[in-house]
Amino acid sequence: MNKSNFYILLIFLISFLLRHFLFNQSSNFASALIGSVIPIALYFLITTIHPKTKSIALISAAILAINPLNLHFSNTSQWQFNLYPLIIILFSIILFKTINPQKLTKLIKFLLILTIPIYIISILFISRDFLILYFTFLSPEFLIFQADWQNIQQFAPYIGIILFPTYIFLLIGIFSNSNYKIQKKYFLLMLLLSPIPAVLKNDSTSLGFLLTYSLPLIYFASFGIINTYNTLSKTIIKNSFTISLFTIYLIYFFYYSDLYLNHLLIK
Amino acid sequence: MTLKIKNILLPLILILAILLRFYGINQTPSLNPDEAALGYNAYSLLKTGKDEHGASWPLHFKSFGDYKPGGYVYLDLPFTALFGLTPLATRLPNLILSVLAIYFLYKLVLLITLNFRLSLLSALVLSISPWHIHFSRGAWESSVALSFILISTYYFYKYIQDFKLRNIYLFIIFIVASLYTYHSARLVAPLLTLTLIALHFKTLLSRLNNLIIPLVLAILITLPVLFSFLNNGGTTRLGGVGLMADYGPIARAEELLNQHSKINLTTRIIHNKYFLYFISWSEKYSSHYDFNFLFTKGDEVPRSKTPNVGQQYLIELPLLLLGLYFLFHSKLLTKKTIIFIFSFLLISPIASSLTFQAPSALRSLPLVIPISIIISLGIHQSILFVNRLSKNLKYITYFFIIILYTHSLANYLTQYFINSPKTYPFAWNSKFEEVVPYINSQKNNFQNIYLTDTYDQPYILYLYYSQYDPQKIQSQIKLTPPDKFGFSTVRQIDNIYFQNISDISSFKPNSLIINDSQEIPGFTPSKIINFTNGHAAFKIYTN
Numbered sequence: 033m034n035k036s037n038f039y040i041l042l043i044f045l046i047s048f049l050l051r052h053f054l055f056n057q058s059s060n061f062a063s064a065l066i067g068s069v070i071p072i073a074l075y076f077l078i079t080t081i082h083p084k085t086k087s088i089a090l091i092s093a094a095i096l097a098i099n100p101l102n103l104h105f106s107n108t109s110q111w112q113f114n115l116y117p118l119i120i121i122l123f124s125i126i127l128f129k130t131i132n133p134q135k136l137t138k139l140i141k142f143l144l145i146l147t148i149p150i151y152i153i154s155i156l157f158i159s160r161d162f163l164i165l166y167f168t169f170l171s172p173e174f175l176i177f178q179a180d181w182q183n184i185q186q187f188a189p190y191i192g193i194i195l196f197p198t199y200i201f202l203l204i205g206i207f208s209n210s211n212y213k214i215q216k217k218y219f220l221l222m223l224l225l226s227p228i229p230a231v232l233k234n235d236s237t238s239l240g241f242l243l244t245y246s247l248p249l250i251y252f253a254s255f256g257i258i259n260t261y262n263t264l265s266k267t268i269i270k271n272s273f274t275i276s277l278f279t280i281y282l283i284y285f286f287y288y289s290d291l292y293l294n295h296l297l298i299k
Numbered sequence: 300m301t302l303k304i305k306n307i308l309l310p311l312i313l314i315l316a317i318l319l320r321f322y323g324i325n326q327t328p329s330l331n332p333d334e335a336a337l338g339y340n341a342y343s344l345l346k347t348g349k350d351e352h353g354a355s356w357p358l359h360f361k362s363f364g365d366y367k368p369g370g371y372v373y374l375d376l377p378f379t380a381l382f383g384l385t386p387l388a389t390r391l392p393n394l395i396l397s398v399l400a401i402y403f404l405y406k407l408v409l410l411i412t413l414n415f416r417l418s419l420l421s422a423l424v425l426s427i428s429p430w431h432i433h434f435s436r437g438a439w440e441s442s443v444a445l446s447f448i449l450i451s452t453y454y455f456y457k458y459i460q461d462f463k464l465r466n467i468y469l470f471i472i473f474i475v476a477s478l479y480t481y482h483s484a485r486l487v488a489p490l491l492t493l494t495l496i497a498l499h500f501k502t503l504l505s506r507l508n509n510l511i512i513p514l515v516l517a518i519l520i521t522l523p524v525l526f527s528f529l530n531n532g533g534t535t536r537l538g539g540v541g542l543m544a545d546y547g548p549i550a551r552a553e554e555l556l557n558q559h560s561k562i563n564l565t566t567r568i569i570h571n572k573y574f575l576y577f578i579s580w581s582e583k584y585s586s587h588y589d590f591n592f593l594f595t596k597g598d599e600v601p602r603s604k605t606p607n608v609g610q611q612y613l614i615e616l617p618l619l620l621l622g623l624y625f626l627f628h629s630k631l632l633t634k635k636t637i638i639f640i641f642s643f644l645l646i647s648p649i650a651s652s653l654t655f656q657a658p659s660a661l662r663s664l665p666l667v668i669p670i671s672i673i674i675s676l677g678i679h680q681s682i683l684f685v686n687r688l689s690k691n692l693k694y695i696t697y698f699f700i701i702i703l704y705t706h707s708l709a710n711y712l713t714q715y716f717i718n719s720p721k722t723y724p725f726a727w728n729s730k731f732e733e734v735v736p737y738i739n740s741q742k743n744n745f746q747n748i749y750l751t752d753t754y755d756q757p758y759i760l761y762l763y764y765s766q767y768d769p770q771k772i773q774s775q776i777k778l779t780p781p782d783k784f785g786f787s788t789v790r791q792i793d794n795i796y797f798q799n800i801s802d803i804s805s806f807k808p809n810s811l812i813i814n815d816s817q818e819i820p821g822f823t824p825s826k827i828i829n830f831t832n833g834h835a836a837f838k839i840y841t842n
């Protein structure tokens with residue numbers, strides 16, 4: 033077994049154990065299993081688009097395994113929402129495997145450029161409320177501080193859909209230069225499009241429709257982590273960075289777990 | 300671009316900036332209490348050499364107990380001396396300096412990028428920025444401090460380029476002037492200075508011998524403001540609006556702790572108030588970059604906002620994102636310039652995020668500068684892209700960009716001049732300019748006059764619009780104990796009482812009572828003064 037396979041298996045196991053025994057109150061096997069498959073599917077999607085990005089794929093899978101939004105929907109009552117990102121990922125893998133990469137690149141480029149006139153049309157003709165809600169899903173408050181912004185008490189209080197360090201590296205990742213242009217453009221397109229179903233739905237189930245949204249967020253965060261790591265020169269600094277990052281993630285994950293297990297369920 | 304066009308464009312941008320900032324300045328917006336306080340204290344200094352509270356030439360003005368930095372009041376002295384106590388005179392220092400800010404942004408961007416188009420675009424974007432226009436049209440200390448910071452930054456870079464000592468002296472004078480003008484600048488200006496020093500440390504070190512005297516001068520002229528801030532109540536403002544004045548994190552810590560069946564060391568560590576204050580600070584800091592704040596809703600404080608628009612135009616969002624990308628990937632800028640612009644972007648909201656009202660467009664005003672530069676970079680790169688298209692497509696794209704910007708500007712101006720006075724008349728303290736002359740005309744006909752305190756700090760607007768003799772107010776002024784935000788007010792001037800009016804029968808006979816829009820049961824108002832939206836601003840009763 034090579035290193036990558038070992039790590040991905042480990043991520044799957046941790047992901048499954050977390051979902052089955054900790055975040056899944058009635059220990060529903062199917063729910064835990066589907067939730068644990070998504071990080072692995074994301075790993076395969078990223079490596080399918082560009083096989084040289086295994087490290088980004090592994091980090092993405094690891095972050096997704098402990099991501100608040102994805103853990104939340106391992107809850108039995110809403111587990112079917114997890115099928116939505118899984119289908120999108122599988123569809124994307126098929127797309128990248130079957131369609132000519134050059135044609136696909138052109139299509140993604142075209143769609144990305146198309147977002148600008150669509151945005152301008154939306155400014156001029158579509159309700160301002162649509163844009164306000166759309167921007168709400170992009171806001172730091174929603175992403176890291178208060179996903180339960182409508183106060184409907186269906187998500188852990190005082191935390192967003194991603195963890196704090198994910199947000200920091202997400203910003204770095206988005207604005208970093210990439211050698212894997214098609215991969216970046218694909219996830220950028222996903223980032224721009226995925227909040228739209230939730231905006232259109234705009235009710236208490238909106239969060240479930242954002243499960244695909246966490247995929248590009250986490251991809252860019254992983255990309256940001258790898259980019260930051262690569263800019264560090266000395267081994268000792270690289271190791272310190274890795275340990276610090278691991279510790280910070282652990283602290284925030286612990287914090288989220290407490291909010292979910294001891295505060296959401298009490299409310 | 301031909302030399303002729305080059306020479307015309309900057310004056311045109313400055314004329315546009317002047318028109319947008321000076322048009323109707325005596326009426327729109329109505330004078331708010333902070334502006335009135337600055338103007339009246341300048342008037343008081345001119346007449347008596349003392350502020351409204353009787354302090355001689357202070358560095359911090361006690362005003363509402365918030366100890367306003369004195370820079371603006373001193374800047375206003377010549378204008379008040381020249382034009383009298385009028386809104387135009389009170390606002391002129393900021394109006395002039397905000398136009399100068401646009402000119403110096405042009406010079407600064409040209410100096411650090413050597414790109415004429417980019418510098419011109421930066422000036423244009425700032426000149427039509429709703430954020431900058433809003434805070435240019437009023438006696439806002441925040442805007443003056445920003446102009447000082449910008450001018451000082453230009454002279455710093457000028458010194459780095461030509462090593463003329465005159466420029467470093469000008470840098471010091473303007474950066475220190477910002478400290479004398481606005482509380483938030485006391486954090487932003489030093490941080491920005493440190494960034495500039497760090498970026499050019501080697502250059503400055505090699506010229507250290509020449510810099511010793513300017514450095515001593517900088518310390519000497521900074522000391523009075525530091526001393527006054529620490530000893531003369533300057534910290535009161537921080538105590539009133541600072542992050543620690545927000546009890547939310549403490550309440551949250553208690554709420555979360557109480558939800559645990561068993562409280563142990565781990566739960567205390569997770570839910571300790573310092574961690575929650577850190578979370579609260581991060582939330583406030585990042586809220587300044589929220590697209591809804593920047594592009595759709597703007598500030599929540601009515602006095603700092605224009606209805607239905609954000610701090611910048613919606614059309615600028617893709618340009619900002621594009622600009623941010625090219626900030627890191629364009630060969631147009633040097634590494635040091637990139638770090639400077641990015642640091643400016645990160646430093647600007649720090650002071651604002653340390654207060655409990657965030658995001659605040661007023662306190663984070665410096666953010667408008669890096670945002671304008673980045674948007675301009677986005678436009679610049681778009682122009683480069685569009686220029687590669689066919690001629691027809693190029694002109695169509697330019698046409699649409701111009702149409703969209705014109706539409707955005709027209710929409711903003713409609714909202715600002717027509718909708719805003721009707722939507723937030725209470726926040727702009729409208730109609731005091733009508734009610735105060737009426738009070739003065741009736742002052743001797745009634746034993747007592749009661750004026751509602753529904754609108755913020757009515758006493759200062761009375762002093763301002765009646766051009767009340769400063770000597771008379773200095774002898775009778777009495778501030779109330781500070782409220783939870785650290786603000787005090789004055790309850791009585793002569794026979795005029797500023798208070799809550801709920802029961803008219805409790806007032807003495809032969810009284811004139813001026814209430815807000817609220818009806819008083821059993822009484823019919825003898826006169827009604829309406830806001831521009833037709834709703835009652837003041838209902839006047841006699842008892």
